[in-house]
Amino acid sequence: MGLDACVRCRCVQDGQAKPHPFPEKLTLDKIGEAALKGNPSDQEWITHDRWFDESCEHRGYLVSERLGNIAEITHLRRFIRALQADPGPRFPVLLAKVVYDGTHSGDWIPSNKAAELLAEVNTIVHSGDILSASEKEFFASMKRLCEASIKTGNPIVF
Ligand SMILES: [Zn+2]
Incomplete structure (x- = not known):
């Protein structure tokens, strides 16, 4: 327990991340985090999370x-x-x-x-x-x- 903080990179926002497995479901939530819309299944979330981990050279975070x-x-x-x-x-x-x-x-x-x-x-x-x-x-x-x-x-x- 404790306090951690991070700032996301702009790669997904700027279209510089790796192609998403199902881009029609990709959205950015109010804090700029890549998320899925349209009632995604558990399997789609797992695929999405795997994509996010390798989505760019920063793995989604500029500073953590x-x-x-x-x-x-x-x-x-x-x-x-x-x-x-x-x-x-x-x-x-x-x-x-x-x-x-x-x-x-x-x-x-x-x-x-x-x-x-x-x-x-x-x-x-x-x-x-x-x-x-x-x-x-x-x-x-x-x-x-x-x-x-x-x-x-x-x-x-x-
Ligand atoms: Zn990045």
């Missing part, structure tokens, strides 16, 4: 990051809260959308929020000398996710 276990995310939440000041830096996206819980799989941050999130991450990274190795690792992962989301227009998915 392990952000931490529940205890590590709890620590980061306290750490980021403690860095906030009034007046001073605030980290609303990090606190409300990323570290608010250690296991919020299934939600996402839209790409139009990624620049704001990246600015929050950069503010913290610029105070690098106060960061431990594991904190540095977390913020480096967040940076890669934000940059991939800005580049692709795809959301950061947890």
Whole structure:
């Protein structure tokens, strides 16, 4: 258990993935994930999943990051809260959308929020000398996710 996040590549959206076994059923859901429409059978899902695993050189994901276990995310939440000041830096996206819980799989941050999130991450990274190795690792992962989301227009998915 813990928190993972990823950003999908654009190969399926841009028509650069391998041909789908039954393209008439291929669709993209609201978070940009390749899915099947039209009441697909179990066998069709299995075939689809196999296709997705080999659909492009990225295997569907441009960036995929392990952000931490529940205890590590709890620590980061306290750490980021403690860095906030009034007046001073605030980290609303990090606190409300990323570290608010250690296991919020299934939600996402839209790409139009990624620049704001990246600015929050950069503010913290610029105070690098106060960061431990594991904190540095977390913020480096967040940076890669934000940059991939800005580049692709795809959301950061947890
Ligand atoms: Zn790809």
